[in-house]
Amino acid sequence: MSVLPEGLEHGGRLNQAARQWGIPRSDWLDLSTGISPHGYPVPSIPEAVWQRLPEDDDGLDAVARDWLGLPAGAGCLPVAGSQAALQTLPALRLPCRVGVVAPAYAEHARAWQQGGHEVVLLTVDEVEKALTGLNVLVCVNPNNPTGALLPAATLRRWHQQLATSGGWLVVDEAFLDASMGETLATDAHLTGLVVLRSLGKFFGLAGLRAGLVIAEPALCHALQQALGPWAMSHPARYVMAQAIQDQAWQQQQRQRLREDRKRLDGLLNDAGLFPRGDSHLFAWCPGDQSQVHFEALARQGVLVRYFAEPQALRFGLAGSEAQWDRLRSALSALA
Structure with a gap:
C-alpha cells in the first residue's frame, strides 16, 4: 500500500486516509497536525457580529499590540490566517532571490515561486554564506516540521544583514506560543522584518482562520491593500480579541502542552522513535x-x-485518556 503523498499536502486529511486505508473516518486517531487538541473555549458570539461587516477600528489592533508588547512604530495587521499573508507577500516585491530555511512548511517556497521569484532551499548552516546573495529569507521558528528553535539573536543578525541592502527577513512564528522561544515581533518596527503569527496552533482554532502580520506600517498597509476589504471575518476578529486577552487560559494552556509533550516523548522513546524538537505541540522522529x-x-x-x-514522522498530541491509551497500544505494536 502506498503512503499518503507528502509535499504540499497537509495534516488532517482524514477523508483521504479513510479512502486509502479502508477505515471509516470516525475510527481514526488523527495525530497528523500540529494543532492543539485543547482548543480555546469560544464564547457565544453576539448576533450583531454576524450581521455587520467587520471594521478595522474595532479595537483588535490595540488588543493585539498589548498581547505582543509591540512598539509604537510597528504595524499590526489582522489577517485570515498566516496562510493568506504568506501567499500575498511575494506580490509586494519585484522578482528576486528568496532563501527558505529548510525543511520548512512547503507553502512558503511555493508562494514565492508562483510569484515569479527564484527560490533557494537552505539548511541552517548554509544561511550565513548565502545571505549576501539573497533579497528575502524565510524562516519558520520553531521549524515546521522539525520543531527546531533558532535563537532570536541569530535571526536578528540575519535581519540586519538583509536590511542593509533592502532585503526582508520573514519569520513565521505559527508555533512559537507553544515553545520557549522569543518572538521577533517586538523588533518589527524595523525596516525589512516581517513576523507572522497564527491562532490556529496554540489556541487550537485552526478553523477560525485568524492571524497577524507584524511589520513596518507601510508594508502592513501595502499588504492590506493587496488583500482587499473585509479580508478577515467579523466573527474571527471577535473571537481573536477574546482569546488573546485571556491570559489565564493561555498560562494554563502552556503548562498543559508542556506536560502533554513530555508524555508523548515518553511513549515515543519507549517505542524506540527518539523524538526531537522544541515545540510542545508535536514531536519529530527521524529514522530510516x-x-x-x-x-x-x-x-x-x-x-x-x-x-x-x-x-521522518511527526506526531501531534492526543487529546484524551482514551486517545493516549490508543496511541500507546499502537506504538507497542511497532516494537
Missing part, C-alpha cells in the same frame, strides 16, 4: 524505518505525518 512505521500505524487507524526527505 519511518515509512514502515507510518504504514503500520495507519493500518491501526492512527494517522501521523510522514516525510520522505529526510525520512
Whole structure:
C-alpha cells in the first residue's frame, strides 16, 4: 500500500486516509497536525457580529499590540490566517532571490515561486554564506516540521544583514506560543522584518482562520491593500480579541502542552522513535524505518505525518485518556 503523498499536502486529511486505508473516518486517531487538541473555549458570539461587516477600528489592533508588547512604530495587521499573508507577500516585491530555511512548511517556497521569484532551499548552516546573495529569507521558528528553535539573536543578525541592502527577513512564528522561544515581533518596527503569527496552533482554532502580520506600517498597509476589504471575518476578529486577552487560559494552556509533550516523548522513546524538537505541540522522529512505521500505524487507524526527505514522522498530541491509551497500544505494536 502506498503512503499518503507528502509535499504540499497537509495534516488532517482524514477523508483521504479513510479512502486509502479502508477505515471509516470516525475510527481514526488523527495525530497528523500540529494543532492543539485543547482548543480555546469560544464564547457565544453576539448576533450583531454576524450581521455587520467587520471594521478595522474595532479595537483588535490595540488588543493585539498589548498581547505582543509591540512598539509604537510597528504595524499590526489582522489577517485570515498566516496562510493568506504568506501567499500575498511575494506580490509586494519585484522578482528576486528568496532563501527558505529548510525543511520548512512547503507553502512558503511555493508562494514565492508562483510569484515569479527564484527560490533557494537552505539548511541552517548554509544561511550565513548565502545571505549576501539573497533579497528575502524565510524562516519558520520553531521549524515546521522539525520543531527546531533558532535563537532570536541569530535571526536578528540575519535581519540586519538583509536590511542593509533592502532585503526582508520573514519569520513565521505559527508555533512559537507553544515553545520557549522569543518572538521577533517586538523588533518589527524595523525596516525589512516581517513576523507572522497564527491562532490556529496554540489556541487550537485552526478553523477560525485568524492571524497577524507584524511589520513596518507601510508594508502592513501595502499588504492590506493587496488583500482587499473585509479580508478577515467579523466573527474571527471577535473571537481573536477574546482569546488573546485571556491570559489565564493561555498560562494554563502552556503548562498543559508542556506536560502533554513530555508524555508523548515518553511513549515515543519507549517505542524506540527518539523524538526531537522544541515545540510542545508535536514531536519529530527521524529514522530510516519511518515509512514502515507510518504504514503500520495507519493500518491501526492512527494517522501521523510522514516525510520522505529526510525520512521522518511527526506526531501531534492526543487529546484524551482514551486517545493516549490508543496511541500507546499502537506504538507497542511497532516494537
